[in-house]
Amino acid sequence: MKALKITETKNFMGILLKSDCFEDFLLAEASITTYNTFTIDGHIVPAFYKGDVNVPDEEASYQFSCWKDLQELCFQFIRGKRTPVRFHFTLYLKPDKIKALFASERFNKEHDALPEELDQLVLNIKYQEGSLTLITAVSYHSFVMDKSAERLWDQYMIQFLESKKIFFDSE
Template sequence: MNILTLSAKNCMSHLLLKDTFDHFSFIEGEITTFNTFTIDGFLKKDFFDETPEDVHSHWKDVREFCFQIIRGKRTPLSFKIILSLAPENFADFLLKYEVSGFRPEDIQGMYLNLNYDGTRLTCTTGISLKLFTMDKTLEKAWDDAAQKKLLELELVI
């Protein structure tokens, strides 16, 4: 687990105005402006004509909605947005970062927890597995990859 302090202005641009995080699953969010808006990222399969394979929405599907809540002359009092690398990308991640001993189906989520407290924006990385292991190889690879990407995007202060 890494906790990184982010540039709020740069991060919000990438989060709300660009497609940087569109390929991530949206797990949940809570945005506090004049009210507190809580958004559950679980797809309601009964809503669809054809049942989606995914369990969660993708960020691209809720990004505009979140932008509408946040935009305005005043910054939000706070927000929490939890994203996960989408499950369809787990296998590629394991291959790219040469993480052995794990299968994509072993992974529950590879998370970016974005938390704004009114003054500071942080990103906490983490993983959740469907099995118990003392092996921290995947966690270390995710922490390093996420930090590297956020640094490349010039989001880390």
């Protein structure tokens, strides 16, 4: 788990809310406090789509909504002349991207396959009192002693942010 303090908040917010930079993520939950607190539960309700043949197969297989599908809504809650009091987004890396990450050479040097206990690769984005922090985390189905998945996820996110010119300080 790493805490990364974003040094250029305005730049990051533009990337988060107006670009496709985070399209490989699902939104588990969001809480945005401006004049009210707006909460989004990212769980998909399958009954809503029952019988709809126009839902892409990729999205129909997810438990959570794609970030890109709720990005504009979050932007609408945040935009304006005043800065939000606070917000918190919990993003999960898409399952196919998790498999690709663990199939990469970086991981295979130490291990054979994706750990069965692994549930989610998590990115928490928190803004409060003028400070914006990203926190990486790994969710498991059960307790594990091996922390190699966490190290890989931390390294991946640092490289991801650097490649997108998102500047940060490690806390």
